[in-house]
Amino acid sequence: MNLKSICFYFTMITAFASCDSQPTSDFTSTNSTSTIKIMNLVPGHFHAGLIHKNMYPEVDSTISVFARQGPELADYLNRIAGYNTRSDDPTGWKLDVNLSEDPLEAMIKSKPGNVMVVAGKNDEKIDYILEAIKQGIHVYADKPLVINQEGFTKLEEAFSLAEQNDLLLFDIMTERYEITSILQKRLSQVEAIFGIQEKGTTENPGISKQSVHHFFKYVSGKPLVRPAWFFDSQVEGDGLVDVTTHLVDLIQWTLFPEENLQFEDVEMHSARRWPTPLSAEQFFTVTGEKLVGDQLTPNCNGDMHYSLRGVHAKVSVIWEFQAPEGAGDTHYSIMRGSKANLRIMQGEAEGYVPQLFVELLDNQAEALENLIETEFQDDFPGLGFEIVNSKTYKLVIPESYRNGHEAQFGQVTDQFLEYFSKGQLPQWEKDFIRVKYYTTTLASEMAQAK
Template structure:
């Protein structure tokens, strides 16, 4: 059995790892953090899991509240694995201290907010105690299915070879910048960079295009999410290139890895840029509880608006395959909605497309769109579905005007918040398995080396 310790759990992802019980983890958890709202919010969410009507958990938190959290954790050693999900500016320095002391570490993304911190990433992934990144996308069902389809040459073919270029190019890249009303209304926000044209690709676009839209004001576990004020400080949280691209680059790596290609090498940066979401003071108050912007943010404040550089676009080549990833943060989650996501993966036989947004009821849908030989691709798809393991049984192909949509049973749609306990379980099994570092370590290091280069360029 393993005992988990939580060190300064300032981000709600820390608590989400405890959303379900784990048979290999003791119910008693250790928590080391200074007293205050961040600690209270963490304990409140864990308590909500314990008290829910269905599948209640039984976590018992032993709290060591006070300053010098790391030193007290190292002195007491009341656990063998540590979860880190809080301030990003010191995350990898903490991970390195824990790693060198023999603790296994499960750390939320992003691991770096400054390019020079990549040396700490390299250190903790070089061997010794296990160090794993919280990557929930590995457990999202449409991503899992897409990886299987890309691996099937009769369905997908080969990756399209195309040019991916910088801002001077041409192509079909979607505008991930804030919507036009926001741009015109807040055009004079202090500290806001001019918005250059998007990185463009060839006429048909890159082989892999991944986009996502998130929201600063949202609901988690049925309650409004409260964010710490430092979340809006780029020196602590990181900017748009540091955060969500960690998921999107990893998704591109998994797609290529499904073809048996090593994805820890040959990552070539092409272009990178970032831009701001204007955050009104009223929304900042609702999300953080503070009436005014902290003095630490004053360089990016103009009147009642904060320029939050949370948006980014990154284009690169991975083993010669062109990839564009883009992410944007909007203000408030739409009623009945949530995050939006889009993926287009272009093969020589078919194109895979994943859509999640208002037009899909914020439910991810996966399409297979043959580029030629409709009947041949359809037959190959039917054969593939019939041979997949029992865990994926019940998936079927439904004809659409452009090809096929995969109908996915509800039992396989577990939802984003439910992926965090799966990440924890995978982490525990990695500790028990003894084979470390593995391919994930090499891929994680390659990803952060790419993002460090992007940060320097942007």
């Protein structure tokens, strides 16, 4: 199917797209107030579409898409069409779709925008990022940026070039915008309540984070279709370098907010990975493709024990096929302080909704109640508490703060746009990204060496 054919097909199916037979040769905005025009390169993961669930005044309404023909592109186009045609607050994105067997070369040749978005195969992502930076293009990328130490070396080169040429290189860390993580971080900064962060041991870490994910789930109200390569650890990455990225980021962000971390702050103690068996029937359910053989065993699970500036941390990621009825992906976390433990729970007892519990180790119940009822009301109006027992409080969080994973893509995009308006990332953000991927790739190397 040639470019004109795909444009006709896309227009008929979605009734909103604008495809040109020739790509634009120079960056020119069709919105008088926009300063950013996005080029979406090989959108192969559903996250590529989620950042477009909202419109942004600073962003041109035309997205230039460079991709190969196939089901992944079709999924992306259908997702944007769904946002454009929804009854509640529809978006107004227009797409300039450019088909090519070498989408990167086609993007570089025409260069119709100034920001590249990339969310797809993780093994090739860093090559796209590095080439975009070399061509003077800002990068806004889905995690993980790299999945091995070879990729990490390229990431270091990309950051060096970005620094020299005043370019932004930023990854999409949505979990910073989850309300229980925000409140856990804030309470850990109140010494009268939390005390001092315990350093812990490998057996009893000072901070732990675990997430459970599912191969089969719903996104934007529809069953998620995953590409077959998602289950190839050489392409997607193993359980220590993919979703784990979010948890390592949260540990840095919570323990040492806006501080300049360095590689020497990390000491890796142990790391392991293991598979979740997937039957041929389950594989077909989530991909729509037939499996060669009876079973697939991707190394999608992983845990690591490491220290960050002396604080022992444990990170675990577990993949299951499907969540129990009424459940979804879940998060567990504990921060241990000298005066209190801050525990996030999202199990059956919590109705699979993340809840934050404050377990008091000192006589500070009155101080906690006063903090929630006074100071915290400035930033979190309506926040309350429930006394579980004499030592444990549950924070009562208004539903308006629970915006969900999909909405968080809009929030992190707003953050990227703010950094773009300032012309640079803060140094701590750059350090966080570099140290984060140093940590995950170091853990993966250790696990593979066993």
